[in-house]
Amino acid sequence: VFEYLGLPLTLDLDLNIVIRDRKEKAVRAYHGMRPFFTWKFVPAPIKMLLVKSVLLPIATYGCELYGMSIARLAPLQRVIDHALKDILSCGSSYCRKAAYEELRIDCVALRTAKLRTRAFLKWNTSRTTISELMNQSFKCSSATWITGTKR
Secondary structure: OEEEOOEEEOOOOOHHHHHHHHHHHHHHHHHHHHHHHHOOOOOHHHHHHHHHHHHHHHHHOOHHHHOOOHHHHHHHHHHHHHHHHHHHOOOOOOOHHHHHHHOOOOOHHHHHHHHHHHHHHHHHOOOOHHHHHHHOOOOOOOOOHHHHHHO
């Protein structure tokens, strides 16, 4: 395992290792912010700014490689859900969809899908090696992140 731009990569490019690393970093950040989230004197919009500007980017860094799979993104989604429960001061029985709409925050799967689509459109026209790789036909029996995006 070696790190490239902060993402752990293996020779077989196992994305579960990347997800596990992102989850560990997001959990560490969440636990550092938890006293702030549970403090009653800070308004909820300020707390949400912290989630949107710090916690979500930590959780979704590098999502261009591992995005578009809800099952794979579930651990990251749970970290954000725990932060929302602390901000809203509610128990485990709350409507997650309503909370996300009320607080105007995208779920992790939607955010990663947006960022992956943006990267695919941006990298496709760039004058770099990644655009050459994306524009060549690739014949392989297993799916890759490029073939998964082109579908």
